[in-house]
Amino acid sequence: YTEQRGPPADTNPDPALPAPAALLKKTPEPSSAKEPPAAAPSGDSHENAGPEEGVGGVLVPPRDPDEDSSSVQYGEMGKPVVLPANLSADVKKLVDEGWQKNAFNQYVSDLISVHRKLPDPRDQWCKEPGRYLEKLPATSVIICFHNEAWSVLLRTVHSVLDRSPPHLLKEIILVDDFSDMAHTKRQLEDYMAMYPKVKIVRASKREGLIRARLLGAKHATAPVLTYLDSHCECTTGWLEPLLDRITRDRTTVVCPVIDSIEDDTFEYKGKGSYQVGGFNWNLQFNWHAVPERERKKHKNSAEPVWSPTMAGGLFSIDRAFFEKLGTYDSGFDIWGGENLELSFKTWMCGGTLEIVPCSHVGHIFRKRSPYKWRSGVNVLKRNSVRLSEVWLDEYAKYYYQRIGNDLGDYGNVSSRKELRKKLGCKPFKWYLDNIYPELFIPGEAVASGEVRNLGLGGKTCLDSPARKADLHKPAGLYPCHNQGGNQYWMLSKSGEIRRDETCLDYAGQEVILYPCHGSKGNQFWQYNSDTHLIQHGSSKKCLAISSNKQKLLMEECDISNQQQQWKFQNYDPS
């Protein structure tokens, strides 16, 4: 990209370049003449003012040298906006504050038009005439937010207004989940007054996104509900393919392909390929390649594919079917688990969950959650226990093992169990066998739980965070804590030492975690419960701990060396 070209910030800024503030004030492609500017009116609190303050021509706007500088538009066609490295102290402060409040670069978002154009990531197949049914139902788009940045919220709303055929968009329902940012109050009302399709619903206390979504559904009047996070951008043609699937079968729940909007540059990264949803036994959602058995069903890769789970934030569902499924469990608090609940019951209670590759919506992926949760309660765990109690049958124990079998207070789930019975939903085993056969079942493991070293006092356990970012990093050691989590390992029948989808892997350097490949080799370990040695298949070396208990080692095997001796929890080779 050429955006970073241009003079460094502090050397003779080009006077012809418009200041960001000037850009903010013009609306590049107004859909209505009376449209107000995207930027907050000046005089409002800091968080809305963005680059209006302290800019003074210091910031060098990213620019294409061939372009007339008066028409520079940040982030158009989804291009990244890169701030110069040497910002003035004032601007840097604004940038930092934006990150602090939102966990994304709000300053950059404020520079970008709320109507910016995006690339069209669709396959040609999607655009063929007659691809979609002529008569489609309208939808209510429900967007819940808690303290969303002004420009980001507006861009979400405008991308829906600008890129949905008017007759298919009944209304947009903005559910304010008790935000306290200044712009979420009167200013939002005033702005949206220009758009009769936009309705604002306010929660009277912090509900969390699950109950906020239910509140939105209560106000919705269209036959189809479409949910979006409050930091999305819809691309051309996003809606028709979703509605088409639901019209053909009212029990189909559909998700767009979720493209990424970068948290720092706001670059729109349209994915050429896409993945389907899964989960692990910590009940965390994850993405997978489209399995072979699914791939084989389709002639064209743009056809909708079955997905075991959904990410949660972006989907359309027939309202009556959603109600039949008992919507969401309103006992779920703040965030998390509701996506798996809806996924499981969709499949188990007669529906189908699909990813529709012709529909692309961007989402800002953040590295941390910027808002407050609840203090003192592990909200996610509570939600996940409710989910397990109602839907997981005999498989719930695998999750419980991960949380040290401490279920905590998860409230009452009897009405949810009642609902499942009333609907006559299939068992979770059916779901695993038929919809998600890729998932490794811990019950099929030879051992599961901690892997304790018997040397140096016998208090050291094999430990690894095993998060995505830690893949390929050395596996570690830590005092045994008996809480499951990062010390929960499984020895598979085929000799893998697994943490869900990742396996202990030794290629001659360090012992690392690597996605399980199922073909033994560097991931093949032999455990002898008499000698307590863990011997690596290909190198024949044995796993050991260093004398300072800090490092995993691979050594020549020596039965008499306690630092090579391990005990697998729940070892049962039968």
Ligand code: LR7
């Ligand atoms: O208390 C709250 N009240 C809210 O209204 C907390 C959050 N919210 C809003 C928030 O403003 C946002 O619009 O709820 C939405 C989701 O919150 P995020 O964006 O902080 O969460 P996320 O994108 O990390 O979370 C994903 O998982 C969640 C589990 O509960 C939800 O299902 C989110 O909708 C979901 N997001 C997506 O599916 C987008 C793709 C991410 C992936 C993979």
Ligand code: MN
């Ligand atoms: Mn989100």
